[in-house]
Amino acid sequence: MVYGLYISAEGAQAQSRRLEVIANNLANVNTPGFKSEFAILEARDSEAINEYLDSPGSGSINNIGGGVMVRETKTSFEPGPITPTGNREDLAIRGDGYFQVQYGDQVLLTRGGNFLFTPDGNLTTQEGYPVLGIDGTPIQVDPEAKAVQPGEYFNDRGEVIIGGEAIPLGIARPQSNADLVKFGKNFFRSLGPVDQIPEEERSAAPGMLERSAANPITEMMAMIETTRAYESNVNMIKTQDEALGNLLGRVLRQS
Incomplete structure (x- = not known):
């Protein structure tokens, strides 16, 4: 008993x-x-x-x-549903890949594309982490050019298109999702190497967000x-x- x-x-x-x-x-x-x-x-x-x-x-x-x-x-x-938001600072990835962001001396991965442009033109996450470009450096645009940008801030290839300049965001994928360790709510840290998505495979949805998969x-x-x-x-x-x-x-x- x-x-x-x-x-x-x-x-x-x-x-x-x-x-x-x-x-x-x-x-x-x-x-x-x-x-x-x-x-x-x-x-x-x-x-x-x-x-x-x-x-x-x-x-x-x-x-x-x-x-x-x-x-x-x-x-x-499993990916969450992609829905329009009407916000020019939002971006969703179609298919494989994760955005790369800087957290201290670490590079984190995320599918959450609800970004922000700071007053000085830095692209960050809601938590303030800098969003990285394909070259591994934080993305920054001319704030004056952003203020007069007539259309979207991003294109369907995952590039920032403010002021006539196209800056590709870092969109990478790990060799296996088993390498990913959760970090916070919607960030991951990769225990192995990650590779940039080839240009011909990059696909994004400006003004849209991948919602929670829950x-x-x-x-x-x-x-x-x-x-x-x-x-x-x-x-x-x-x-x-x-x-x-x-x-x-x-x-x-x-x-």
């Missing part, structure tokens, strides 16, 4: 961790370029097997399940499911605790 308490506690802890992941997805349903995460649950071996006191499949009393645990969280790199309806359904699983584990803990208390009470009364 005590072992049942541990199994239920492990289940509640796993569902609690899963709830945290889902809640973070829901909190970022309006974050441009956000990639949703999901928790991977795995059956847990018994404590004796984890302590190498027995082996799986031994057929002994230790060869029982140890509940469930969260093995790890993964990021889904679907609020799907996430709400997952939250309801996980909450019920959490409550079931907590109720099992209460039931087993009451049964154990009653048993101890009878033993003490008869002794």
Whole structure:
């Protein structure tokens, strides 16, 4: 019975961790370029097997399940929907690739193209990180030319076109999405090398944004499911605790 308490506690802890992941997805349903995460649950071996006191499949009393645990969280790199915003400072990438931005001495990657031009003409993210060009240097334009720019600030090749000059943004892709580590809400740090998207493959959408890939309806359904699983584990803990208390009470009364 005590072992049942541990199994239920492990289940509640796993569902609690899963709830945290889902809640973070829901909190970022309006974050441009956000990639949703999901928790991977795995059956847990018994404590004796984890302590190498027995082996799986031994057929002994230790060869029982140890509940469930969260093995790890993964990021889904499915693209979010691209929608028009009417904002000339917004830009979305069509197809593969990530914008490159400077964060201290690191280069981060992001699909969030809700950029800003500072008064002195620097192109930055909403957080103030400089947006890099294809040559790896921060993009800066003439603020006076920007003030009189008649049309879009970007073209469909991902270039800044202010003042008659075309400055290509750095749009790169890692060798594998498995190399990407989340950094903040919608930024990634690559553990491996990244390559610039070839010119013939560059495609962008001026005045549009890639929205969050987190679907609020799907996430709400997952939250309801996980909450019920959490409550079931907590109720099992209460039931087993009451049964154990009653048993101890009878033993003490008869002794």
